[in-house]
Every structure is written in structure tokens, then in C-alpha cells.
Amino acid sequence: MFGVGISSGGSFTDAVIMDLKDWRVIAKAKSPTTYQDFSLGIISSLDKVLLASQIPADQVGLVSLATTLATNAIIEGRGGRIGLILIGIKHLELVGLKPETARDLPVHSVASIVGGHGPDGIEAAPLDVGGVREAVKHMLGEVDGFAVSGLFSVRNPEHELTVKRMIAQTCSKPVVCGHELAGSLGIYERTVTAVLNARIIPIIERLMKEVKGALAQRGISAPLMLVRGDGALMNEAVALERAIETIQSGPAASVIGGKFLASKDDVVVMDIGSTTTIISTVKAGTVKTDESGATISGWKTRVRAVDADALGNGGDSRIWIDDAGRLKVGPRRVMPLAFASIDFPTLKEKIAKSGSWEFINASKAMRKVDGSELINRFIGTVSRLEPITLDGLKNELSDVPVVDHLFKTLDEAGFIARIGLTPTDLMHIKGLFPLGDIEAARMGAELLAKTLGITAEELFDRVWKIMVHKITLRLTELQNSGGASYSNSADQSAVIGVLESVVSGALGDLKISCTLNSPIVGIGAPAHLFIPQVAKELNTEAIIPPNHEVGAAIGALIGNVASTSEFLIKKEMATSNFVVFPGRHVFTELEPAVEFTLKMGKEVSFAQAKRAGAAEIEFRVERKDKVVPNLGFMWSEIKVTATGRPSLEGREK
Amino acid sequence: MATKEEILAGLAKAVIDGDVDTAKKWAQAAIDSNIDAFEALTKGCQQGMKVMGDRYSAGEAYIPEIMLSADAMYTTMDMLRPHLKAKAVAPGTIVMGVIEGDVHDIGKNIVKMMLEASSVNVVDLGRDVPIAAFVDKVKEVNANAIGMSSLMTTCMFKMKDVVDMLVEQGLKPKVKVMVGGAPISEEFAKSVGADGYAPDAAEAVKVFEKLMRGA
Numbered sequence: 001m002f003g004v005g006i007s008s009g010g011s012f013t014d015a016v017i018m019d020l021k022d023w024r025v026i027a028k029a030k031s032p033t034t035y036q037d038f039s040l041g042i043i044s045s046l047d048k049v050l051l052a053s054q055i056p057a058d059q060v061g062l063v064s065l066a067t068t069l070a071t072n073a074i075i076e077g078r079g080g081r082i083g084l085i086l087i088g089i090k091h092l093e094l095v096g097l098k099p100e101t102a103r104d105l106p107v108h109s110v111a112s113i114v115g116g117h118g119p120d121g122i123e124a125a126p127l128d129v130g131g132v133r134e135a136v137k138h139m140l141g142e143v144d145g146f147a148v149s150g151l152f153s154v155r156n157p158e159h160e161l162t163v164k165r166m167i168a169q170t171c172s173k174p175v176v177c178g179h180e181l182a183g184s185l186g187i188y189e190r191t192v193t194a195v196l197n198a199r200i201i202p203i204i205e206r207l208m209k210e211v212k213g214a215l216a217q218r219g220i221s222a223p224l225m226l227v228r229g230d231g232a233l234m235n236e237a238v239a240l241e242r243a244i245e246t247i248q249s250g251p252a253a254s255v256i257g258g259k260f261l262a263s264k265d266d267v268v269v270m271d272i273g274s275t276t277t278i279i280s281t282v283k284a285g286t287v288k289t290d291e292s293g294a295t296i297s298g299w300k301t302r303v304r305a306v307d308a309d310a311l312g313n314g315g316d317s318r319i320w321i322d323d324a325g326r327l328k329v330g331p332r333r334v335m336p337l338a339f340a341s342i343d344f345p346t347l348k349e350k351i352a353k354s355g356s357w358e359f360i361n362a363s364k365a366m367r368k369v370d371g372s373e374l375i376n377r378f379i380g381t382v383s384r385l386e387p388i389t390l391d392g393l394k395n396e397l398s399d400v401p402v403v404d405h406l407f408k409t410l411d412e413a414g415f416i417a418r419i420g421l422t423p424t425d426l427m428h429i430k431g432l433f434p435l436g437d438i439e440a441a442r443m444g445a446e447l448l449a450k451t452l453g454i455t456a457e458e459l460f461d462r463v464w465k466i467m468v469h470k471i472t473l474r475l476t477e478l479q480n481s482g483g484a485s486y487s488n489s490a491d492q493s494a495v496i497g498v499l500e501s502v503v504s505g506a507l508g509d510l511k512i513s514c515t516l517n518s519p520i521v522g523i524g525a526p527a528h529l530f531i532p533q534v535a536k537e538l539n540t541e542a543i544i545p546p547n548h549e550v551g552a553a554i555g556a557l558i559g560n561v562a563s564t565s566e567f568l569i570k571k572e573m574a575t576s577n578f579v580v581f582p583g584r585h586v587f588t589e590l591e592p593a594v595e596f597t598l599k600m601g602k603e604v605s606f607a608q609a610k611r612a613g614a615a616e617i618e619f620r621v622e623r624k625d626k627v628v629p630n631l632g633f634m635w636s637e638i639k640v641t642a643t644g645r646p647s648l649e650g651r652e653k
Numbered sequence: 654m655a656t657k658e659e660i661l662a663g664l665a666k667a668v669i670d671g672d673v674d675t676a677k678k679w680a681q682a683a684i685d686s687n688i689d690a691f692e693a694l695t696k697g698c699q700q701g702m703k704v705m706g707d708r709y710s711a712g713e714a715y716i717p718e719i720m721l722s723a724d725a726m727y728t729t730m731d732m733l734r735p736h737l738k739a740k741a742v743a744p745g746t747i748v749m750g751v752i753e754g755d756v757h758d759i760g761k762n763i764v765k766m767m768l769e770a771s772s773v774n775v776v777d778l779g780r781d782v783p784i785a786a787f788v789d790k791v792k793e794v795n796a797n798a799i800g801m802s803s804l805m806t807t808c809m810f811k812m813k814d815v816v817d818m819l820v821e822q823g824l825k826p827k828v829k830v831m832v833g834g835a836p837i838s839e840e841f842a843k844s845v846g847a848d849g850y851a852p853d854a855a856e857a858v859k860v861f862e863k864l865m866r867g868a
């Protein structure tokens with residue numbers, strides 16, 4: 001049997017097909033990512049890889065997909081209309097629902113209902129069932145789905161479940177409860193997670209439907225898996241309930257792919273993509289995750305995700321000259337000239353005529369323009385003239401006095417797409433990247449080099465040095481902050497200052513060097529161009545494995561299906577009882593309480609993992625006890641994880 | 654005139670005897686001799702209370718006697734309060750109280766006195782304070798910190814519930830938590846997620862200042 005892994009995030013959607021027995025890569029392919037409709041790029045890369053491999057459809061036993069669709073949808077503010085039902089929350093501003101908070105939650109309507117529990121899992125106030133009924137009746141016709149979030153629902157989910165049942169009795173719209181997606185305290189984060197999840201369900205649903213349809217057309221009946229932000233896999237049935245867990249799945253797939261390709265248990269994975277360089281760490285075979293939850297578009301969620309640092313430097317970083325005449329790279333992302341020239345065939349002419357290598361264009365991002373007349377005219381002009389230089393636009397709109405201001409505002413809001421010279425263009429010139437228009441790239445590079453009074457060759461070297469320096473510095477900072485703790489921020493910036501000097505060699509005759517203890521594995525198409533130099537700076541080994549350019553697609557395929565459930569056993573001093581949460585199961589002795597927890601944990605996580613498509617399930621138990629001298633046992637936090645390989649036995653009904 | 658040692662011993666004995674009138678006399682003597690008010694409290698009255706605690710543990714003293722001692726202690730506290738010398742610390746508002754189920758408030762009140770003498774704004778919830786009341790008060794007065802006291806091993810665990818309340822409502826990193834009381838240790842404080850612990854009132858002021866400075 002063979003498996004297809006697809007990673008759709010950066011400028012390209014990558015696909016691999018691997019032998020599921022020995023993990024041999026049979027074929028690989030790339031297609032441009034189609035941001036307007038992800039499924040097109042996904043299906044195109046799928047077709048390419050199938051064709052290249054010559055493997056018949058009935059030999060494909062598994063298809064697994066890592067996609068940034070959910071992330072993009074949230075950043076762009078897309079999604080369904082959600083009715084939020086809050087239970088037992090007195091201070092609405094704490095869940096981001098008051099004007100004085102920076103951003104409102106993206107909900108259509110909110111009802112605040114009396115009820116909720118206390119930290120001991122005991123009802124703080126009875127649920128106002130009448131209030132729920134009333135609220136649901138009001139919202140029903142206006143919303144696409146519901147989110148339900150109650151105070152201390154992770155200690156006792158009863159009220160959330162009651163509301164969910166009540167809604168399910170009146171309609172079949174999705175209902176997402178806070179406790180279903182998060183096991184730890186933090187009503188704000190759970191509410192955000194539930195709301196965003198409910199919002200993007202229809203978007204993920206559509207993608208799955210289209211990809212599934214395409215698979216069926218090609219005669220593939222294998223289960224379709226989605227990668228989660230922690231690298232684990234889930235099938236469609238579960239992905240439709242937990243769509244939010246696909247955020248960060250791109251970085252997750254790349255770190256898992258990197259670890260696999262390097263066959264190392266301690267390694268730093270660097271994925272040099274088009275927009276960003278992602279840095280993550282594997283220690284003792286475990287990928288570092290952020291247990292407190294990933295932040296997306298400014299919203300803190302409780303979604304467990306790989307702890308990946310995204311450095312705003314990648315192939316599509318803007319190469320520019322600052323006011324002081326210094327050469328800079330990034331952090332802004334622009335569309336490489338080599339690719340823009342394909343979308344806009346007149347680009348080369350425009351470069352020649354204007355003598356400029358930077359252009360603007362109206363962004364394709366689907367955003368509602370709140371159309372003041374000026375803004376509409378501005379956007380209209382930019383769209384009509386296709387790529388245009390900023391000076392050209394100012395001439396065109398010379399009667400608009402606030403054109404600079406307008407440009408700045410619209411640019412910050414993401415209405416403006418920029419085109420310019422990038423490392424990707426330089427790679428084209430070097431013949432390292434064969435997909436775009438080399439001539440356009442060369443024209444831009446020569447213009448910029450001329451401005452600096454250097455040759456295009458020298459420009460290449462200098463841009464490379466800057467990239468390597470930035471990546472090295474960020475890596476040393478990360479590795480340093482991972483191990484060190486500072487008593488204050490002044491100490492921390494002092495250390496970073498020293499690191500900067502070490503990396504840039506700016507300490508005069510004093511030579512200090514940094515040594516990274518683990519090798520660096522490079523993932524992504526341009527990895528081989530940067531990583532060896534970064535590794536050299538840090539006195540460590542660079543691993544550029546075969547198939548590194550499709551590392552994330554490989555990572556998407558090799559993950560396991562997993563499900564974790566979290567419990568708390570607390571000793572209640574007044575009664576000397578041991579209480580298991582969620583739910584308040586009371587025991588007089590610790591051991592039976594632990595036994596009960598493990599049994600329940602295994603049952604729950606087994607059922608969930610099986611539902612998510614796992615076979616050959618194994619358990620992992622993590623237990624953290626709090627014991628204080630003289631007082632003895634206080635509480636125990638227990639996590640039970642069930643993992644298994646994806647079952648190849650066809651799709652769920 | 655009595656010596657400092659005599660005055661401190663007198664205060665302790667008055668508390669042990671639960672003798673309010675004698676306690677007043679010695680408190681006035683302490684003020685007249687310019688004895689540091691805080692020293693008079695901690696090295697005088699508090700020592701007397703310690704003796705009562707030992708006697709109670711040994712079965713030599715009973716609750717009514719201890720209540721009389723507490724009255725004597727409070728009388729001296731009232732007299733000494735205006736004479737406390739302390740320098741102002743970093744400004745801030747702290748919500749204080751004795752945790753649910755516990756009525757021992759002498760220690761909490763000494764801490765409160767010292768904080769107020771250091772220009773800290775103390776919002777006092779008193780004793781036997783339900784856990785939700787701490788968080789509600791913090792929201793209401795927009796406090797920077799919570800100070801919880803407990804003298805009973807059976808009640809001190811509720812401090813964790815208050816911290817959980819703060820975490821659940823996203824107030825934790827902003828609102829600092831300080832705990833104290835005879836059975837509380839540094840280790841215990843840490844384990845319930847408190848940001849600070851102090852064994853006595855003088856230390857409590859320093860800890861509060863440190864927390865407000867964010868160090």
C-alpha cells in the first residue's frame with residue numbers, strides 16, 4: 001500500500017507518495033498554492049504525484065493533508081456566523097466581549113446565561129434553562145453554528161453539555177463546547193477556541209468535500225486525514241468537529257518530516273519557506289509543543305501546537321535599500337518579480353520604462369472594502385493599472401491630496417499587494433529555481449545592484465550573508481532562551497547583545513563562538529542554500545536530506561493518530577477525600593482514584609483515537625503529582641494519550 | 654520608668670492574661686518611651702499569643718481564654734497603629750482576607766496595618782471570605798494583588814481555588830497573589846500558584862513591594 005502526503009501552505013503545495021511499508025519516497029511534485037480555493041492546488045499536486053509515480057489508484061491506502069486553510073480563514077476573518085452562549089460569566093470583558101478590549105470575538109450574537117461551576121466542580125448557580133431556551137430561539141434563524149462556554153467547564157462540563165443537548169433538540173447546526181477542545185483553565189482561551197472552531201467548520205467541510213470528491217473521481221477510496229497543529233492526524237469525522245486543531249499544521253508537518261528525514265532524536269529543524277523560516281526543536285525524539293495553546297491572529301487559543309518560531313525571512317522577503325542606503329532583507333513579504341512577470345506579462349516593460357523594481361497592485365485577498373469614495377477610487381486605480389510604481393500611482397491620483405496616507409492605511413490593512421526583488425529572484429538568476437521568469441528577476445537585481453554601486457553577483461553574496469546572519473542570530477536567541485532564565489529583561493537584552501556580536505563577529509580581536517549541541521536539518525526548497533552556512537556559524541552539522549524540498553508533505557503522511565484526555569485528582573482537605581475532575585468523582589483513598597482515572601482516561605482516549613481513525617492503539621500516561629513537605633499529597637495532573645497508526649480500512653461511514 | 658524589656662514582657666503577659674486594661678497601660682508605656690510600635694507588637698503582644706497557642710495545644714488553655722487574649726491584642730493594635738513607622742512602598746491596591754472557613758484574623762490584621770502604614774491601599778474583606786468574593790472584589794476595585802491568610806491546615810487549600818478562579822478568568826499574570834499564616838510555607842505558597850509568601854508582617858510589606866515592581 002502507498003500513502004499520499006500533501007502540504008499546502010506556502011507559495012507551493014507539495015505532494016509525495018510513499019510506500020507505507022518501508023517509507024520509501026516513490027515520487028514527489030509541486031503545484032502553486034491556490035489561495036482563493038486551496039482544493040485546486042491540492043488536487044493538481046495530487047494528480048502530478050500520481051502521474052509521476054505510476055501507482056494505480058487502488059494501491060493508495062491513505063491520503064494525508066497539512067493545510068493552512070484554517071489559519072488563513074481566521075486571519076482573513078472568514079467563517080460562519082456564530083451564536084455564543086456563555087454560562088456563569090459575570091465579567092464579559094474577560095472573554096473579550098466589551099468595547100474596551102482590543103478586539104471583539106467574531107460572534108454574531110451573544111447570550112450570557114446564569115449558571116456555571118466553581119473550581120471544585122460544584123455548581124456555582126443552577127443553569128437558567130429558560131434563559132437558554134429563549135436565547136437559542138432568538139439565535140436560531142440567524143446563525144450557522146453555536147459555541148458554548150461555561151465557567152469551570154473543564155472541572156465540570158455538565159452545563160455546557162445540557163446546553164448542547166438543548167440546541168441539538170431544536171436544530172442540526174454544529175454546536176461546539178469549550179471543554180471539548182481544551183482541558184485546562186482559562187475561560188477566555190476556551191471561548192476563543194470554541195468560537196473560532198465553530199466558525200471555520202464550514203470552511204474545512206468544504207475543502208474536505210472537494211478533496212474527497214476528487215479522490216473518488218480518481219478511484220481512490222482511502223481515508224483522508226488532516227494534520228493537527230501538534231503533528232498528529234485525524235480523519236474527516238473528527239476534523240469536522242475539531243477544525244481549529246489544524247492551525248499550525250504546516251510547521252508541525254515540517255518538523256515531523258525533518259525529524260524523520262534526519263533520523264535523529266535531537267535535532268533543530270529549519271524549514272525555509274517562501275514567506276518565513278520556521279525553527280523548531282526535537283529533543284529525545286519529542287517535538288517541542290506549546291502546551292498553553294497557539295496564538296492566531298492575536299487570539300490566544302487552547303490548541304496544542306508545535307512550538308515553532310516563525311522568522312519573517314524566507315524566499316519571498318523583500319530586498320530593499322533603507323533611507324541610509326543600507327541593503328536590507330525582509331521582514332515584509334513581496335511577490336517575487338520572477339512570478340509576478342508570469343501573472344502580469346507587461347511587467348518587464350514596466351521595469352524597463354520606470355527603472356524601478358518595486359510595484360504595487362490591489363491585493364486579491366477577499367476583504368470587504370468599507371467603501372468611502374476615495375478608497376474605492378484608489379483601489380480602482382491600482383487594480384486598473386495592474387502593477388504600478390508608487391510614484392506612478394501618485395501621478396495618476398495627483399488630485400487626491402491624501403494619497404500617501406491612503407496608501408499607508410490600505411497597505412497596513414492588507415489591500416495592497418507588493419511586487420519586488422526577493423531571494424527567490426536571486427535563486428532564479430543562479431538557476432536554482434526554475435519555475436518563474438528569470439529575465440524579470442535579472443532586470444530587478446541589476447537595477448537594485450546599480451543603485452548600490454555593486455554587481456548583481458555581489459548583491460547575491462550580500463543578500464545571502466544577511467539571510468544567514470538573521471537566521472543564525474534568531475536560532476542562537478531561541479536556543480539560549482530555551483535553556484536560560486533571566487532575573488530581568490535588562491539581563492536578557494544584554495545576553496542577546498552579546499549573541500549578536502558573536503554572530504556578526506563584531507568583537508574585534510576577541511573571538512567568541514557559539515556551539516549548537518544538535519545538528520540542524522534543513523527542510524524546504526532553498527534549505528541547501530542557507531543551512532550549511534548557518535550550521536558552520538554554529539559549529540554544528542547541517543543535514544540536508546534527500547527529499548528535503550517536500551519534507552512537510554512527508555511529515556504530513558508519517559504522523560500518528562492521537563487523542564489526549566486530561567484529568568485532575570485533588571485532595572479536599574476538609575473531607576480528606578480525593579476528587580477526580582472533570583466531573584467530581586469522589587474517593588476516600590488515592591489509589592482507587594488513580595485507578596479510576598486511568599481506566600476512564602484510557603476508555604475516553606481510546607474511543608476518541610479510534611473515531612479519529614487510529615489502529616493498533618497504544619497508551620501513554622503522563623502524571624504530575626504535587627506533594628508538599630509536611631502536608632503530603634495535594635493533587636495530581638494526569639494526561640492519557642492514545643496513539644496509533646492511521647487505519648487503512650477505508651473511510652468511515 | 655520601665656525599661657524596654659519590661660514593657661515588651663508586660664505586653665506579652667497582658668495578652669496571655671487576656672487583661673485589656675493592663676494591655677492598654679503597657680501600650681501607652683511603649684508609646685511614651687518611643688519604643689518602635691511594630692517591635693512592641695511583634696516582640697511583645699505576638700509573643701504572648703504564641704504562649705497561648707502552646708498552652709492551647711498542650712490542653713492547658715481553652716477557647717474563651719484565647720478570645721480574651723485576642724481582645725487584649727486588638728486593643729494594643731488599635732493604640733499602636735498611629736505610631737507605626739514605615740516608608741511608603743510602590744503604590745498598589747491589595748484585596749485581603751482570611752480564607753473561607755477560617756476566622757483567625759489577628760495575623761491578617763497585623764499585615765494589613767503594616768501595609769497601610771506603608772501607604773498601600775488595602776481593601777479588607779475580613780474573615781471567612783468565600784473564594785468567589787476575592788475575585789469579584791478584585792474586578793470591582795481593579796486591584797493589583799490579593800493577600801490571603803489562613804491559620805488552619807483544613808482551610809489553606811482553598812487558596813488554590815482562589816488562584817484557579819484567577820487563572821480561569823485570565824486575571825492571573827496581572828493580579829499578584831500573596832499568601833501567609835502560621836501553617837503556610839514557601840513551598841506550599843508556590844504549589845498553590847501564589848507569587849509571594851511572607852512569614853511575618855514586616856516581610857509581607859517587602860514582598861508586596863517586590864511584586865508591584867514586577868521583579
Ligand code: B12
Nearest residue numbers: 706755756757758759760800802805806833834835853854
Ligand atoms: C487566637 C487563636 C484563636 C482565636 C482567634 C481570634 C481571632 N480574631 O483571630 C479564637 C479563639 C477565635 C480561635 C478559634 C479557633 N481556633 Co484557634 N487559635 C488561636 C491561636 C492561639 C493564635 C493565632 C494568632 O492569632 N496568632 C498570632 C498572629 C499574629 O500570627 P499569625 O496569624 O501567624 O500571623 C502572622 C504571620 O503568619 C503572617 N501572616 C498572617 N496572615 C498573613 C497573610 C499574608 C498575605 C501574609 C503575607 C502574611 C501573613 O503575618 C502575621 C504577623 O506577623 C492559634 C495557635 C497558634 N500558635 O497559632 C490557634 C489555632 C490557629 N486555632 C486552632 C483551632 C483548631 C481553632 C478552633 C477550630 C477551635 C475550636 N475547636 O473551636 C477555632 C476555629 C474557628 C474557625 N473556624 O476559624 C488551631 C488550628 C489547627 C489547624 N487545624 O490548623 C490552632 C493552631 C491551635 C492548635 N494548636 O490547635 N482561635
